[in-house]
Amino acid sequence: MSVQLAPELRIEILSDRWVTQLAEIEQLSFPTPWSEKLIRDEIKKDYAFALGLTFGDQLIAYAINNLITDELHVLTLAVHPAFREQGHGAHLVDGLLTEARNRGARSVFLEVRKGNLPAQKLYERFEFCFIGIRKEYYSDNREDAFVLKRLIR
Numbered sequence: 448m449s450v451q452l453a454p455e456l457r458i459e460i461l462s463d464r465w466v467t468q469l470a471e472i473e474q475l476s477f478p479t480p481w482s483e484k485l486i487r488d489e490i491k492k493d494y495a496f497a498l499g500l501t502f503g504d505q506l507i508a509y510a511i512n513n514l515i516t517d518e519l520h521v522l523t524l525a526v527h528p529a530f531r532e533q534g535h536g537a538h539l540v541d542g543l544l545t546e547a548r549n550r551g552a553r554s555v556f557l558e559v560r561k562g563n564l565p566a567q568k569l570y571e572r573f574e575f576c577f578i579g580i581r582k583e584y585y586s587d588n589r590e591d592a593f594v595l596k597r598l599i600r
């Protein structure tokens with residue numbers, strides 16, 4: 448007889464089977480979301496990986512990243528809208544910093560919209576520092592991006 452264990456929150460590397468759910472969350476989260484094909488092609492690259500926070504078969508949150516030499520670049524990151532403001536973003540970023548350290552990264556870089564206060568609050572909590580501005584970085588509304596960096600100690 449097999450025992451059915453209750454699902455639990457897990458941080459895991461996302462394989463191809465998660466891509467449909469990941470693309471759905473992208474759609475719900477960004478004005479110019481990554482397509483399913485783009486995501487599939489990206490995570491095949493040997494320097495790329497997607498990290499997810501899962502609950503059974505449900506994808507709660509994810510980050511798609513590139514590890515280039517000892518720099519981890521976060522390309523896109525989101526929490527499913529139904530699960531926001533419950534600490535899942537923080538759980539994911541915490542897991543991402545651990546994964547970055549395990550892979551030998553010395554620093555993490557990302558861009559965040561100037562007007563995206565929830566995300567800035569999240570990154571502030573993890574001691575990301577402002578290092579510059581990319582003017583009119585986002586094509587949909589020409590919003591500036593803040594470039595943030597976090598050293599891995």
Ligand SMILES: CC(C)(COP(=O)(O)OP(=O)(O)OC[C@H]1O[C@@H](n2cnc3c(N)ncnc32)[C@H](O)[C@@H]1OP(=O)(O)O)[C@@H](O)C(=O)NCCC(=O)NCCS
Nearest residue numbers: 476524525526531532533534535536537559565566568569
């Ligand atoms: C930004 C995002 C990832 C935050 O995820 P989340 O699960 O809601 O975040 P958490 O519940 O873990 O909260 C983390 C911190 O952010 C703050 N925060 C989250 N949502 C907030 C909101 N709407 N307004 C103000 N602060 C907010 C929390 O207060 C918390 O800070 P604290 O610990 O100092 O109180 C989520 O809102 C999201 O997916 N947004 C759309 C996609 C996006 O903007 N991605 C980031 C691109 S750079």
